[in-house]
Amino acid sequence: MTSIIKISNLKKSYENGNIKALNGIDLEIDEGDFVSIIGQSGSGKTTLLNMIGALDIGDEGSVEVAGYNLNKTKRLNDFRSKKIGFVFQLHNLIPNLSVVENVEIPLYARKMSGEKRKKKALNLLDLVGLKDKAKIKPTRLSGGERQRVAIARALVNEPSIILADEPTGSLDSQTSNDILKLLIDLHEKENVTLIIVTHDLNISKLANRQIEVLDGKITNFK
Numbered sequence: 196m197t198s199i200i201k202i203s204n205l206k207k208s209y210e211n212g213n214i215k216a217l218n219g220i221d222l223e224i225d226e227g228d229f230v231s232i233i234g235q236s237g238s239g240k241t242t243l244l245n246m247i248g249a250l251d252i253g254d255e256g257s258v259e260v261a262g263y264n265l266n267k268t269k270r271l272n273d274f275r276s277k278k279i280g281f282v283f284q285l286h287n288l289i290p291n292l293s294v295v296e297n298v299e300i301p302l303y304a305r306k307m308s309g310e311k312r313k314k315k316a317l318n319l320l321d322l323v324g325l326k327d328k329a330k331i332k333p334t335r336l337s338g339g340e341r342q343r344v345a346i347a348r349a350l351v352n353e354p355s356i357i358l359a360d361e362p363t364g365s366l367d368s369q370t371s372n373d374i375l376k377l378l379i380d381l382h383e384k385e386n387v388t389l390i391i392v393t394h395d396l397n398i399s400k401l402a403n404r405q406i407e408v409l410d411g412k413i414t415n416f417k
């Protein structure tokens with residue numbers, strides 16, 4: 196197995212070092228793996244995911260993802276737009292763009308015609324069962340529907356890695372199962388590396404590997 200993520204001694208603090216969000220993370224993840232990350236609120240899970248997706252950089256240590264050295268590369272936009280699909284803890288949809296325009300966002304970094312971009316976004320909306328809502332504003336959607344839009348957006352650039360931060364946190368169990376099935380299908384059929392942060396132990400158990408974070412450190416591997 197080749198590893199797609201290699202993190203060593205990663206540290207990140209906030210508030211002039213008073214809050215140690217990550218306190219020496221060492222982690223390797225194989226390409227195509229399905230990993231869950233659990234840990235109590237404030238333990239550093241979102242911070243870790245942000246570092247893997249190059250949404251933030253650490254103070255110390257190294258992060259290599261999909262062949263990019265994130266501490267050194269000048270091609271961070273390239274990395275984000277080609278390799279990573281991010282499902283945020285809060286959906287982060289843009290309220291004054293339509294549903295389909297929200298899904299198109301990751302494609303703006305690509306050289307692609309507007310027509311092609313829209314077609315691709317509509318295909319993904321179809322996959323998550325929301326093609327008929329493409330033209331409306333996300334403010335008119337339910338929480339579960341918004342999360343499905345967020346997932347369509349995360350998938351539209353055909354990422355090698357999906358980072359999902361509590362993707363089912365605010366959903367009922369039926370919708371939650373549908374969303375999980377969608378993510379796990381992608382992992383199984385397309386060999387996408389799937390990393391899910393969750394508080395739900397039933398979800399966490401579905402992964403091939405479970406990681407627990409406590410006080411900015413990995414305390415447990417299974």
Ligand SMILES: Nc1ncnc2c1ncn2[C@@H]1O[C@H](COP(=O)(O)OP(=O)(O)OP(=O)(O)O)[C@@H](O)[C@H]1O
Nearest residue numbers: 209210214215216235236237238239240241242243
């Ligand atoms: N931008 C920031 N500025 C200051 N402190 C921050 C910032 N982001 C995170 N923190 C702090 O870093 C620590 C880790 O936060 P993080 O968001 O990674 O936790 P988490 O494990 O994702 O928690 P939750 O399960 O509640 O989402 C917390 O103490 C948090 O208050």
Ligand SMILES: [Mg+2]
Nearest residue numbers: 240241284360
């Ligand atoms: Mg979090």
